Amino acid sequence: MxxxxxxxxxxxxxxxxxxVIYLGLIKIKLI
Structure with missing residues (x-):
């Protein structure tokens, strides 16, 4: 168990x- x-x-x-890594990459692409 x-x-x-x-x-x-x-x-x-x-x-x-x-x-977290995926969201970080999205933020980098948006910037």
């Missing part, structure tokens, strides 16, 4: 990091 929670947390952190 603990491994599943840690795995989901790992995927969530990767998703958030990807969104």
């Amino acid at each position: 603990v491994t599943i929670i840690s795995y989901l947390a790992f995927l969530f952190s990767i998703l958030v990091l990807t969104l």
Whole structure:
């Protein structure tokens, strides 16, 4: 059970990091 929670947390952190980088690239393109 603990491994599943840690795995989901790992995927969530990767998703958030990807969104941050994506938004950063969009802001750079807008500027």
